[in-house]
Amino acid sequence: MALSWNEIRTRTLAFQKEWSAVLNAKSGHAFERQETHTFYNDFFNIFGISRRRVASFEEPVKKIDGRQGFIDLFWKGMLLVEQKSEGKKLSKAKSQAFDYFPYLKENELPRFLLVSDFANFELYDLESGEEHKFSLADLHLNIEHFGFIAGYETRIFKDLEPVNIEAAELMGALFDKMKTSHPPEYNLELFLVRLLFCLFADDTGIFERDSFKFFIEEKTKEDGSDVGSRLQQLFDVLNTRENYRPTTLDESLQKFPYINGRLFETPTRAASFDSDMRKALLDCCYFNWNNISPAIFGSLFQSVADSDKRRSLGEHYTSEKNILKTISPLFLDQYEAELDVIIAGKGYGRRNRLLDFRRRLSRLKFLDPACGCGNFLVITYREIRRLELRVIRELYEPESRLFDNVVSLIDVDNFYGIEIEEFPAKIAEVALWLTDHTMNIELSQLCGKAYARIPLQKTAKIVCGNALTIDWETVAPRSELSYILGNPPFLGARVMGARQKQDLTGVFGGMKDCSNLDYVTAWYRKAAEYIQDTTIEVGFVSTNSICQGQQAPILWRNLFMQFRAKINFAHQTFKWSNEASGNAAVYCIIVGFAMFDRKEKRLYHYDDIKGEPKQIPARNINAYLVDADNIFIEDRKKPLCDVSEMVFGSMPNDGGNFLLSASERDELIKGIAGDPHRHSDESQNPLNDKGIAGHVSTSSTTGDDGSGCVSTSSTTGDDGSGSNDVSTSSTIGNDATVFIRPLVGAEEFINGIPRFCIWLKDVPPNEYSKNKEILRRIENVKKHRQSSTREATRRLAAFPMLFGEIRQPDTDYLLIPSTSSESRKYVPIGFMDKSTISTNANLLIPNATLYEFGVLTSSMHNAWMRCVCGRLESRYRYSASIVYNNFVWCEPTEKQRFSIEQKAQNVLDIRAKYENATLADLYNPLTMPADLLKAHAGLDRAVESAYGKSFTDDAERVAFLFEKYRELSERGSLFKTEKPKRKRLVSSSSY
Secondary structure: OOOOHHHHHHHHHHHHHHHHHHHHHOOOOOOHHHHHHHHHHHHHHOOOOOHHHHOEEEEEEEOOOOOEEEEEEEEOOOEEEEEOOOOOOHHHHHHHHHOOHHHOOHHHOOOEEEEEOOOEEEEEEOOOOOEEEEEHHHHHHHHHHHHHHHOOOOOOOOOOOHHHHHHHHHHHHHHHHHHOOOOOOOOHHHHHHHHHHHHHHHHHOOOOOOHHHHHHHHHOOOOOOOHHHHHHHHHHHHOOOHHHOOOOOOHHHHOOOOOEOOOOOOOOOOOOOOHHHHHHHHHHHHOOHHHOOHHHHHHHHHHHOOHHHHHOHHHHOOOHHHHHHHHHHHHHHHHHHHHHHHHHOOOOHHHHHHHHHHHHHHHOOEEEOOOOOOHHHHHHHHHHHHHHHHHHHHHOOOOOHHHHHOOOOOOHHHEEEEEOOHHHHHHHHHHHHHHHHHHHHHHHHHHOOOOOOOOEOOOOEEEEOOOOOOOHHHOOOOOOOOEEEEOOOOOOOOOOOHHHHHHHHHHHOOOOOHHHOOOOHHHHHHHHHHOOOOOOEEEEEEEHHHHOOOHHHHHHHHHHHHOOOEEEEEEEEEEEOOOOOOOOOEEEEEEEEEOOOOOOEEEEEOOOOOOOOEEEEEOOEOOOOOEOOOOOOOOOOOOOOOOOOOEEOEEOOOOOOOEEOHHHHHHHHHHHHOOOOOOOOHHHOOOOOOOOOOOOOOEOOEOOOOOOOOOEOOEEOOOOOEEOOOOOOOOOOOOHHHHEEEEEOHHHHHHOOOOEEEOOOOOOHHHOOOOHHHHHHHHHHHHHHHOOOOHHHHHHOOOOOOOOEOOOOOOOEEEEEOEEOOOOOOOOOEEEOOOOEEEOOEEEEEOOOHHHHHHHOOHHHHHHHHHHOEEEOOEEEOOHHHHHOOOOOOOOOHHHHHHHHHHHHHHHHHHHHOOOOOHHHHOOOOOOOHHHHHHHHHHHHHHHHHHOOOOOOHHHHHHHHHHHHHHHHHHOOOOOOOOOOOOOOOOHHHO
């Protein structure tokens, strides 16, 4: 066990007195070689550490000039000392020390560098960059800088430190070597959990400093043959009380404390080691495990057994930053604010208020019903303990005798979890123990006396089982619980397995439409049932789909109406990820709810889903996480306002046989041209100069790749490039090429990909009945439909020459892609010529006007879309029934309408300037041209003016639209907007 700081300070003063006398006796001339060994043996004794155990003198190493050198004192991976005689220049000693670094192994590089001439010290923390310079006479005032020797160390946590990945690689290397020599039934995972506990204990003061490393280095054979049996012996010792151990037990084992806590109680067979495995274990011993963030403990364990997870560890753990986004508004902010007020107060009652606050902290109990490796519980425990430390600082003076007897009132048994897999459940228990010890170190540093809970007396209650079938009351009695928190599994409604679907249906009791809900919603429903008639508050991380589209009314009508749940805080959509290369981006929300209304509700809005949130006070937070009344946006067959109807494009349902790439189109045209049965009158069936029958695509486009952009009004040539050669009409006559038409889906529209199709609607059979390739494709369509499991598709086999569903307008139309990247501020939309066939991947407004284009491409409509639409993975999923039909249109004056049309035309004209750019290029936030962005801003202002209000952000826009939606619904009437005649566009750039 580490000495208390009071004891260390006492020993420091004795060291100073003794060595000051030595220096004076030698008339101020201590000699380096003569005195260094004794000086540093005595120095390490200040901390109750045997120098022999951790560091060596005169360590041989090459210098940067290639000559042989000797490090005066070397503690591998921790401390390098260069000692000089009294009065020598320490700058020279520092330079000499750095000369050794190029020839040290990576795991030997020290964190601290100390240079000294006995009378003066210079200590450098090479990780933090801190420097400390002082004399021997002031050593007692600076001794805490050497706390790392005794195991006291300030820890710095980041979202993802390289050290975390390095730790995973070290343990992974050991696991990989052991896996090849141990059968599957050997419990390697438990073995590694025990090892990691020992490694952590060795660096943090649970064990005497480096005693585990010493045990492996000095008490096992180099060939590794006895490592497994010696470790088994050590595990038995850690599970045996000191007074029950044999008196003949090796001293190196006798020094290890009794741990308890069930970690070492399960009997296991001894592992088998060889020299390589022993070396891998020693590499782990040389690593400083004190630097590992508590948030990474669990995932580090899990990643060890999976090399892919190991190399992208950031994907597989939840960062502290993201966990704090949940726990801060759930409880932490309010407790910190309350403590700030108490600390700022004065008078006799202040101490009693502090004591009461501390007692209330100690009674808080937390449940994570999908805890995994315990990340949420670990960070929550740490933050509660840190609040208690603040109270302790205020309650006791450092010089007070009471300070020496301070203990924490908070322990891990206030924490509960449910986890379906056994290994993560065990990891969660251990991670909480390790976190408890790190907090005990912080308390020890504050109080100046070592404080530890060894042997372990209490444990978190982590139940291994299915949280959706377990009665949570049996895990954590709700009469005692304070908060529920966590991030339950992210599984979409369409990707759940049979077991998950059964779980979901069971929780919702067969509620109508529950099969359309994501898996995570079952935790919401289960929590709502559990917290009835309590003051328990819940904070869950979820995919944003549960507060959008069709899921929002299904889930939240049930929670609001049946269970009377109230949303008290929420983070709107943000990117839930960590700063690791290759990590998967998931777009999430955080929802905090209870059975009561908080006086102050808070919304966290993101102007940029990858950026930082902006806190907004809210009157009421509804199912869409908007400050508005509890309104549900249902599927609506017709538009709420008196505007044009929106329809799907045509669905081929053809097994790909009607669809053609540019090269396939060319081959088909060549075949038709060589067909002796085709009509030969070229004057009746000319091709345009690009080799395409008729008018082709009138708008290039932008895809779902996250880049976004637009090139309007282009004709696609043989080479697939866009051209400004626009033909507004074509004479096709009786040529068989009449049935080859340009085709556009969402991807083609957005990314400018040339594609074509065979379109036989209204084409007489004699035009294609003699063409073998066409007939072959029609036959394949018939077979495809006949083999379908859907009766409706099989019926379509009677009409194999036609698209499965035909909705192609007879007029030009406005196209809205049904799926678009979440990174775009504006969903790219555009006008299309009636000759271009649109697939069902798009939504269409036939004969649309510039006014409709202007409103639908504005920030008002895009904000509404982002709030209520569904998602395909993370991309926006536009729908007519949810988004368009429920949108509340403005009621512009004639002047306002003209302004919108004018600004809309300006957007189209600017897009047309960039003739070779796709919509993906133009609407990518990183590449969107400044003039196009400015044009959209002007259009936004014109549209907002028609709504009679200006807005600072999307949160205000959506709140306003919800209020207008409520008013309109309550009136039971529709806006009657005059339908103007469609304006002919000034130029082809309108398209």
